[in-house]
Amino acid sequence: NAGVTQTPKFQVLKTGQSMTLQCAQDMNHNSMYWYRQDPGMGLRLIYYSASEGTTDKGEVPNGYNVSRLNKREFSLRLESAAPSQTSVYFCASSATRSGTQYFGPGTRLTVL
């Protein structure tokens, strides 16, 4: 099993450009999450999806949209990137809503 995979690993954008971060899991988990990690800030929850077809906002959802395409895939979209969105983005999944979360390798995004 690959676990949680994310693409791309690195990305550089200019202010105002858009992009989609992809996440997939092969563990048949119901819940999926997107976090961002900034230096000295720990991880902060952007959006989550408790099951296929549902999504909810987390702590820092502004400037992002998500899509739970199917049970395996959960994408994060930046419609108009801003320098404040420079961060490392982690996708995670868990079998249940309160289960241990397993994290992907991360996407390092720089917005110039």
Add this chain to the structure above:
Amino acid sequence: ELKVEQNPLFLSMQEGKNYTIYCNYSTTSDRLYWYRQDPGKSLESLFVLLSNGAVKQEGRLMASLDTKARLSTLHITAAVHDLSATYFCAVDVGGGADGLTFGKGTHLIIQP
């Protein structure tokens, strides 16, 4: 608003010594997680503590949970260099929402 505080945020110690990392959280929760992150890598689950008084041990690491005091500890026994990493504690967001609230992490350096 749930707050999770770790201390210390930075710790440099010598091999062979013992030390404890503390994690305090601000609202009631019966579930606490400890993760490890190596530089430039993803997060690895270490422990899930599910109830008051829970204690779990893996090698030189031992974690405990006191839900009444809203405190978890991660104790390192006879530290070795390979335990150098950043350690995060995290608590369920709660209040009907999913996801985790993380502490800012403890950056641990173990010197020979």
